[in-house]
Amino acid sequence: MEKHVVVIYPHPDDESFGAAGTITKYREQGVPVTYLCGTLGEMGRNMGSPTFANRETLPEIRKEELNNACERLDIDLQMLGYRDKTLEFEDRHEVADHLKGILEEINPSLVITHYPERAVHPDHDALGAAAVEAVKLMAPENRPTVWVQPITNNYVEELGEPDIKNDVTPFFDQKMDAILAHESQASGILSKFKENPELDDDLKEEAKKRLGKEHFYIWKYE
């Protein structure tokens, strides 16, 4: 059994769309989970129609949604204080050092992050790379296992079958609940799955198809 799981993603909602099922599975086993959330998603584009947010109010809205999602998932939250869409321009080593300090304090057995260069959004790639480096900076005997999550459309062709294929449909209600805590984001993203987003049951079925599996690769250190 894992001792403590640390999830490292850059945006409020990455944890819910990407790993809420896996997180729920660990929480049901009584494993502590901590989410290190890189930014407040300040550059999100979905402002609603009619608008419920603007560029200046969005960060506070997303912070509250993040707190709600973490409460629903029953996990600890640490906000890292970077700014959305700027992570790749930060000094990689500084970010890695920052993460290493936190990881040494928590001393997890497993770290979950994005697969560098395979995670579509520049923040995903950058924070994933910094997380991988943070663990590399630790003494080999203290290193947690690192799972990296790709998002690209063709990752299986490029990387082969994932090492970890979590079927999270048994936890799908909890996953949807966490996703829907991110009210400002959920409708915009979920509507992409469906021509007809007002059909809630269909939407959930479609979401289950798209989000019912959580795939990870184990990062191999030399």
Added chain:
Amino acid sequence: MKPIQIQKMQDLLENYSNKDVYVHLETTNGAYASHFDDKAYNVGAYIRNAKVKFSQAKIVGNGKTYRVGLKMEIGWIYAEGLTDWTIHGDNQLLLAGHDREGRLMVSLQISETPFRY
């Protein structure tokens, strides 16, 4: 935010002329544009808290979407596709253009105090 009314906006913009102001200007089609559509391009530009002074501000448009140009001593700032506006806090003037799904496509913001960074 509310739909832009041209005369009201012209008056508001002029309040910020001939003084040091902070400008936020961005345009983007999102980090996932070419993920969801392999024929799309990801483009965007962003500047936050540029300290500038403009002598002239002008809004032009057709009643639905608007362009705003700010004339500086040695250059220009402009934004196209603006549809909505609000005042944030005491005196931060926010203008933005949204697509029909409510996604921000462009924003121009002017303030006498820096935007949160």
